[in-house]
Amino acid sequence: xxxxxxxxxxxxxxxxxxxxxxxxxxxxxxxxxxxxxxxxxxxxxxxxxxxxxxxxxxxxxxxxxxxxxxxxxxxxxxxxxxxxxxxxxxxxxxxxxxxxxxxxxxxxxxxxxxxxxxxxxxxxxxxxxxxxxxxxxxxxxxxxxxxxxxxxxxxxxxxxxxxxxxxxxxxxxxxxxxxxxxxxxxxxxxxxxxxxxxxxxxxxxxxxxxxxxxxxxxxxxxxxxxxxxxxxxxxxxxxxxxxxxxxxxxxxxxxxxxxxxxxxxxxxxxxxxxxxxx
Numbered sequence: 578x579x580x581x582x583x584x585x586x587x588x589x590x591x592x593x594x595x596x597x598x599x600x601x602x603x604x605x606x607x608x609x610x611x612x613x614x615x616x617x618x619x620x621x622x623x624x625x626x627x628x629x630x631x632x633x634x635x636x637x638x639x640x641x642x643x644x645x646x647x648x649x650x651x652x653x654x655x656x657x658x659x660x661x662x663x664x665x666x667x668x669x670x671x672x673x674x675x676x677x678x679x680x681x682x683x684x685x686x687x688x689x690x691x692x693x694x695x696x697x698x699x700x701x702x703x704x705x706x707x708x709x710x711x712x713x714x715x716x717x718x719x720x721x722x723x724x725x726x727x728x729x730x731x732x733x734x735x736x737x738x739x740x741x742x743x744x745x746x747x748x749x750x751x752x753x754x755x756x757x758x759x760x761x762x763x764x765x766x767x768x769x770x771x772x773x774x775x776x777x778x779x780x781x782x783x784x785x786x787x788x789x790x791x792x793x794x795x796x797x798x799x800x801x802x803x804x805x806x807x808x809x810x811x812x813x814x815x816x817x818x819x820x821x822x823x824x825x826x827x828x829x830x831x832x833x834x835x836x837x838x839x840x841x842x843x844x845x846x847x848x849x850x851x852x853x854x855x
Contacts, residue, residue, distance in 0.1 A: 634660015
């Protein structure tokens with residue numbers, strides 16, 4: 578198993594928006610954290626693996642160093658100049674990419690031993706259908722890795738941040754917050770924390786293009802649990818990672834945040850699941 582290289586992750590995070598190749602390299606190094614999580618909870622990355630929303634292809638590249646066969650799919654053809662090229666440079670013959678929609682997977686039932694969905698489900702138009710498709714192609718005894726964040730948290734909102742840390746999406750709602758950030762990106766980009774090269778709002782505004790909201794599924798902890806059960810899946814492992822603010826609280830208060838419906842959706846920065854057929 579590849580070790581987590583925090584320095585490489587940080588270095589490539591700053592460069593990830595330069596090109597698809599740079600973003601794939603960032604995904605490649607960051608995926609060591611996913612692999613470490615799966616190893617810790619007893620999921621072995623052997624056999625046939627599907628990355629059901631691979632983006633530039635960095636995670637499948639990493640998985641191909643572990644497994645027998647890896648397939649990465651995405652509805653947007655981002656991987657030809659990134660994952661495909663990087664895989665060829667590393668002589669990975671067990672790595673394949675395909676242009677495909679996660680809601681209509683072009684594979685037979687039970688094809689894959691492990692299916693991964695890393696920060697994908699919030700961008701899917703029909704999340705229940707997507708989960709059912711992931712369950713359909715998962716082999717008996719296989720495992721599905723799923724990660725996302727509640728849409729009310731900063732991590733799950735997929736919005737820029739103001740230099741003055743005001744949670745605009747919590748105060749005014751998502752629609753108003755999104756429109757406000759579009760306005761600021763065009764007329765006052767200096768108010769935003771992220772530099773222009775890391776902010777798609779600013780980049781598109783400078784090109785005179787309109788940014789559309791790609792957060793299609795408003796994930797909450799309770800709604801996702803319900804969708805998992807409805808897809809015929811059961812939770813083998815659930816880890817709700819809270820923000821640094823909550824981690825500094827006394828243990829009993831941190832536990833209370835995880836149990837309170839509204840607070841957990843605000844203060845959880847990442848949710849990780851290992852799922853299996855019910």
